[in-house]
Amino acid sequence: MHRHSTYPRSARLFPRQRILAAALIVTGILASTAPSDALGQAMAFPGGPAADTPPSLQNLPAKRTGQAPNSQGKLGSGGSLPRTAGQEHRVYDLRPYTGYLTKHDHPEQAVIDWVLRETGTDVWFTAPFGFLNADREKLSIYHTSEMHQVVSGIVDRFVAGEKEPQVMNLKVMTVGNANWRSRAHMLMQHVSVDSPGVQAWLLSKENAALVMNILRQRSDTRQVQDLNLTMFNGQTEKLASTRGRNYVRNIRPAAAGWPPYEPETGEVQEGYKLSISPLLSTDNRAIDCVIKAEIDQVDKFNHVDLELPLPNNQIHKTRIDVPQVVSWRLHERFRWPSDMVLLLSCGVVASPERTKSAIPLFNMDALTGSTSGRADALMFVEFRGRASENLTSIPMAPASPSQPRIGQAGGANRGRY
Template sequence: MNRRTALFSTMMLGGLIGRAARGQDRRSSGFRPAQEMVDEPGLDPDLLGIGTDPLAPEIGRRGGSDPAEDLPFTPPSQIKQQGLGWGIFNIAPYTALPHSRDTAKPETALIEWVFRHTGSDIWHGEDLAVLSATSKQLRAFHREEVIAKVNEVYKRFVDAWFDVLTLRVRIVAAVDPRWRLDVFSRLEPVRLGTQGRGGPQAQQAWLVEPSTTEQLMATMSLSQAFRLVEERKEPIVNGQTLSLRTGLKDPITYRGGLDRSNTVQIGFEPTVDAIEEGVELRASPLLRDDGTSVDLAVDLRATVVKRKHLTRVIVPRQIGPAEMDLDVPEVAHSRLNQTIPKWPLDKTLLISAGILPGIFMNKGGPLNLGFGGPSQTELLVVLDLQSNLESARRRRDRR
């Protein structure tokens, strides 16, 4: 038998033998699609979350959204042993709210808050886990106790007392940290998380009565040692994120490296790099069940260039001196990134980002970056939340 005859016989044989005989039936591998497992006699459909859900009526399903269609191949014994199941949540009422133009996908906020509430590790461990969201549904596949936590977050979005909150942000640069002198006893400290190797945060936070806040801000406005850098009052849908950035109009430039210029063949020339100096704030408040307080996810970053240190380097050049001047920027940076729980709506949240020498102030010296500028400048962020009564009326009318 020549090679051509053998090849033709093999092709004919492959077309006549069934798929099961060739070892391509998925049932022979031990893994079953979820829909096939549901049809298997003796297997409880509720094990896959298909059927009456214990979390109803908060959980709703829509036509054509059978979760079994999205379940990867998994042995039934593994599902039974781990107690895995589906939770399907109707979030269409929330995504239909009047979100800002910058919010392209409001459903993303639910995913972020589920991670904050449950931790992200359990979604990337040994258990089979699914967490996804569309504009109409939040879908989760996990153990029963994890689905219950997802349900808690879901209700805080869809059943909130207010749909819209108003966040007032004031950013203050204080040259003198002694503003604490006569108000410190009236500040209620907020416990922040740890930093680095278990040490305390360099930042501080307090809850303040609104009357004390206004007294403090009035005192600051009369002193040249304080500067109100930014004040903004923005509506924000419950659970979404307000982003704010303020800083110098132009970045701080410095000569940070060398580049060989091939156009004029004169050797290396200094490159001009830049550092953006300023404050970036991301704040996401999520109402708690009682409607009187929120959990605030805050990400506060502040960067300031204290000065530029001059140094000299030797480089090969065909034209000009062999020594060139470069700058080494001295930068101070502060970041607070965590969730502050149970912030009452009737109190101000005051955050100190720590000492950032000369931030938003005249640093003095040549090019406004030399010696002699303020060395104790403290960055303060003052936050106030107000409920939107109109959104509360809309919520009450829907019920």
């Protein structure tokens, strides 16, 4: 007996059509119950979110409606800047200065550095509200009228000052005994310095030549550097002379060989690093200069004897070294008449240059592990005017492989202020 369906022939569904109809029904149910973005995600990624979605987009927190995240800040009324102290927005044209420095990357950075040195950094991060921004063509300042007077004075020294390269002569000398002052005292004018242990004097160029002659007559005087630095007004130049000294810092087990220990060596850098940034007044009669110097020297290596066990119940005797480093730092800003010479004494500190014995057999440092070298480090800084008016050659300062040469830009975090 044949059983007939109660559906008409036009309404009968084949198996494949039944599956498609069921899928459409389920889709309709999901569309009516699930959020639209979840449905869109399910339709876009049939294999599920974990199948094709990047890990950073998986398991995102639910969006909060009607409340802005705190990290986005609060929008000010009308987008206007606060004027609680009568702040003004002024734009300073830097093209008369930066237009000459075609080979310098970000020459406007020197303007920013000197503005911050003059004003300090706190005034830009505390009340009243203000900001500072610069590019190669302009400097934008938003602050009080008193602050604009300070900023305009610095900007004028760049845009209305010297555009040609200038020459700064730098001499670094060491004297074994500080009694050189007894003969030179009356030739020098003392200047106060904030850095502990540092002394400064101003000398006329004639008196500077006399003091130099006094020092060169001494047997314990050694000239470390004598350089003419060609610099653009306000820019920073660097020089360095460092070298590494190796030592045994640890004893570790060896993979093979006898004894089953091997030394682990380390290296400590010694020498000096120096950076100088001069800024002339608009009439070239005065000069501001920021000098930063670092001297590191290995005074000696302290030896430590070790006794290590061996598999045959014996003792292996060895030695490690602990470096004793003497360091000295200077970071000062000076202002003096450009026709005078600035003399700095770092005090009796680690000598920036280690003397080496002419005869290696008598080099006692190799036997004792110590470094002879306490000296009064002196630095003569002299402004010599335009480079075109100086006929002297301009030597390059020595640079270690890990340090930039003169004129090469340093890292982002330079610690200038």
